[in-house]
Amino acid sequence: MASTRIEHDLIGDLELSNDCYYGVQTARAKENFHISGVLLSSMPTFIASLAKVKKAAALANFELGLLDEKIKNAICEACDLIIAGKYHDQFVVDAIQGGAGTSTNMNANEVIANVALELMGHKKGEYKHCHPNNHVNLSQSTNDAYPTAFRVALYEKLIELTVSMGILRDSFAKKAEEFKDIIKMGRTQLQDAVPMTLGQEFKTYAVMMTEDIDRVLEARNLVREMNLGATAIGTGINSHPDYATLVEKKLQEVTGRPFITASDLVEATQDTGAYVQISGVLKRVSTKVSKICNDLRLLSSGPRAGLSEINLPPMQPGSSIMPGKVNPVIPEVVNQVCYHVIGADMTVTIASEGGQLQLNVFEPVIAFSLFSSINMMRRAFETLAEKCVNGITANADNCRDYVLKSIGLVTALNPYIGYENSTSVAKEALESGKSVHDIVLERKLLSKEELEEIIRPENMIKPKVVTLTKK
Known part of the structure; x- marks a missing residue:
């Protein structure tokens, strides 16, 4: 059996296995918060971001003469190991927790301290050599370390999201090119409207994704501003006068990202407006992607008694009772992800509104909501591209037949035969x-040659100067 050690905190003594790199405060949080079942260990980007913040703080504290070089080196090496993916299994606290993220911050402080102790040749728990609070958390509070790490992670996650959105955008763009010559009926209010091409329909989806990639990148800039150096409420108590300026520089070096210190740290410590705006952008993206999925399901409906203008790749049998039935399971699952994100936006909104005075204690559920939304969106968008859009085929004959049979075709003929004739033709x-x-x-309103020329795809899908031939 593994040996144990005794650690002490405000509540009292607690026996811990020496296999654990976390300490007493993490152990208590582990017991207190059985909430979501989603542990910090499943959030590698967030864990790495916590380590980056701690490394930046250690570098700043050393340069200010507040931290011994040996301790600084050990802390930085421990952080580097965590950034590289080691010891993530030691982050055992539930992502949703009370205490405004204190348990997460202490989980990081304790793991880093104990890894540093081993690197220095000491045993876990021998905190006189490297202490979770006195050294790893030096010049910090949960109230500035946690939100800064959250923002560092969110910055990276939003970049990852745009990559997945780009994959889906490119899939739509390829189909737009493939389907550029397939004429079909456009519809408004689910009724026949005017002709278009299937390529135009898919190009629209590509453009929608491109626009929203830009919106996500704009929103990402909101998290560049951080409050590291604020300590408890923004006054910088217990930190060196030069710490905030220096730690900004160190965080930029450690992350390679343009993070900046807020001009007013008291305001920045309590203001979660950036999260509300980012969540709103995620909701915007999800709303539009869900609409696209609705279109894909409708356009592929049938195959015999629906629109059947496109075929989605068959992924699995669709029924336990109806042989031969194949369902649009990929768009359906993406719809559900989008509904989740839309709902999570309300959680972020309420949690942001619920803060009081100098701190919003509900950042853990905001972080949980945004991280889970982004992760699900990334996987859903790549799944939609790879398992659905890339394999879509067109039923070109069906598309053309709908155009020829549709009353809406008369709209395209209106400039040639006149409104009165068009109305009469439509009625008949x-x-x-x-x-x-x-x-x-x-x-005999038009010759066959004239009619065929008019209904050629390239003549019906863009503006054109027309001289009325029939009145």
């Missing part, structure tokens, strides 16, 4: 069941 088509195409030819 509705009453008789004949196609607009056939009625126009029967009435």
